[in-house]
Amino acid sequence: xxxxxxxxxxxxxxxxxxxxxxxxxxxxxxxxxxxxxxxxxxxxxxxxxxxxxxxxxxxxxxxxxxxxxxxxxxxxxxxxxxxxxxxxxxxxxxxxxxxxxxxxxxxxxxxxxxxxxxxxxxxxxxxxxxxxxxxxxxxxxxxxxxxxxxxxxxxxxxxxxxxxxxxxxxxxxxxxxxxxxxxxxxxxxxxxxxxxxxxxxxxxxxxxxxxxxxxxxxxxxxxxxxxxxxxxxxxxxxxxxxxxxxxxxxxxxxxxxxxxxxxxxxxxxxxxxxxxxxxxxxxxxxxxxxxxxxxxxxxxxxxxxxxxxxxxxxxxxxxxxxxxxxxxxxxxxxxxxxxxxxxxxxxxxxxxxxxxxxxxxxxxxxxxxxxxxxxxxxxxxxxxxxxxxxxxxxxxxxxxxxxxxxxxxxxxxxxxxxxxxxxxxxxxxxxxx
RNA sequence: CGGGGCGUGGCGCAGUCUGGUUAGCGCACCAGUUUUGGGAACUGGGGGCCGGAAGUUCGAAUCUUCUCGCCCCGACCA
Numbered sequence: 382x383x384x385x386x387x388x389x390x391x392x393x394x395x396x397x398x399x400x401x402x403x404x405x406x407x408x409x410x411x412x413x414x415x416x417x418x419x420x421x422x423x424x425x426x427x428x429x430x431x432x433x434x435x436x437x438x439x440x441x442x443x444x445x446x447x448x449x450x451x452x453x454x455x456x457x458x459x460x461x462x463x464x465x466x467x468x469x470x471x472x473x474x475x476x477x478x479x480x481x482x483x484x485x486x487x488x489x490x491x492x493x494x495x496x497x498x499x500x501x502x503x504x505x506x507x508x509x510x511x512x513x514x515x516x517x518x519x520x521x522x523x524x525x526x527x528x529x530x531x532x533x534x535x536x537x538x539x540x541x542x543x544x545x546x547x548x549x550x551x552x553x554x555x556x557x558x559x560x561x562x563x564x565x566x567x568x569x570x571x572x573x574x575x576x577x578x579x580x581x582x583x584x585x586x587x588x589x590x591x592x593x594x595x596x597x598x599x600x601x602x603x604x605x606x607x608x609x610x611x612x613x614x615x616x617x618x619x620x621x622x623x624x625x626x627x628x629x630x631x632x633x634x635x636x637x638x639x640x641x642x643x644x645x646x647x648x649x650x651x652x653x654x655x656x657x658x659x660x661x662x663x664x665x666x667x668x669x670x671x672x673x674x675x676x677x678x679x680x681x682x683x684x685x686x687x688x689x690x691x692x693x694x695x696x697x698x699x700x701x702x703x704x705x706x707x708x709x710x711x712x713x714x715x716x717x718x719x720x721x722x723x724x725x726x727x728x729x730x731x732x733x734x735x736x737x738x739x740x741x742x743x744x745x746x747x748x749x750x751x752x753x754x755x756x757x758x759x760x761x762x763x764x765x766x767x768x769x770x771x772x773x774x775x776x777x778x779x780x781x782x783x784x785x786x787x788x789x790x791x792x793x794x795x796x797x798x799x800x801x802x803x804x805x806x807x808x809x810x811x812x813x814x
Numbered sequence: 815c816g817g818g819g820c821g822u823g824g825c826g827c828a829g830u831c832u833g834g835u836u837a838g839c840g841c842a843c844c845a846g847u848u849u850u851g852g853g854a855a856c857u858g859g860g861g862g863c864c865g866g867a868a869g870u871u872c873g874a875a876u877c878u879u880c881u882c883g884c885c886c887c888g889a890c891c892a
Contacts, residue, residue: 405825428884479892483892538890657892725850728850758852758853760854761854765853767852
């Protein structure tokens, strides 16, 4: 029908009959935790090597939705997106002495000229090098740069699928301020932005006090998604909302008094670290001689901050928090599709036509919709839709033949509604919002 | 890096202890027919050098040695 061949191709990947999404009834044995099992079963990821994964169309789409939310919130606070190299020269790392300190986690190699490089596990050196010669005046500050990029850390023991991979996707920001006061403002702004991001991901999280000593005498906070498989222990006080990571504050026990309000109701839970913000101060700018000219005409090292979000890890964390025995329960914000239109009997021309039309109408209304036009039985379609976790399932089936009605099932609540075919678009719009 | 476990069609497994027809089962895949509201049924079919190497033996998925890969616990994780 469409005169544009390209449009047809784009649309065709939103049909189950064309979608590359190999789902599995059983989880591969290697997968221990639920998020790993479900992502494998739902055809979102596949392992390539230990701690290294490929993202299939659905997995990649989820990642992109995650990125989009992060971008929006970063841009709102005036951070600017850049893209730094993944392969980084040893000379930069030698300036901060991390070439020696970082250890085996840094994956090193040499090029044909025998120059040493590593795959970037983090980018303080690269970003500091980028700005040190061209960010010159206090008048330009503050500047906040971020990127969303693949990182590589050669962990001794990668585990739990995307939770602790060697290769993973990370959003990292670096801020440059003129003084401590300004850095403090940037730091608070970023914490607030992070809170909005994790709220939009639909997860229950805590902002916890983290190590403040080793990096340069200022503060650090971690964003923890609460989950049983979390590798960190979080202690929190219900009286004053104080929370801390016990791996860092080893002396803090559930029976201790709250260091913030002296209350005696501390409790311990497990958490997955999905974000970490630091005040770096002048740690890197001093070592790398990255200075700007201040009001008094004299050079000063930048006051730096760095702010990370484990993008691929947060996807796993969301699943850990939101699933049931049938599969994943995505919030609308991250779901690979918002709606799936299921044709109960594809061979029935009336149903097929109706499903096709509803799919196109929903798409025109702006919904992110998948059409299940496969010849599988309706039971099979239900199982896959539940596993993948599409929030709204619309069934074009026998009610349609009888009374022009379709059934709408909500994945999160299990609520089922039968309504007239023509009312579906507006109903879906109110659900998605 | 210490300890433990596992490698058999794409996935899940049996067979290994006690060597012996043609390596088997479920799912998935292909063809056909009948099906279609919660992972349909039947019939027929394709796909494996049992992780790799060396050895013992008339004979190795099975025993021995080495090696590679993967998973779990711990240590480690700006």
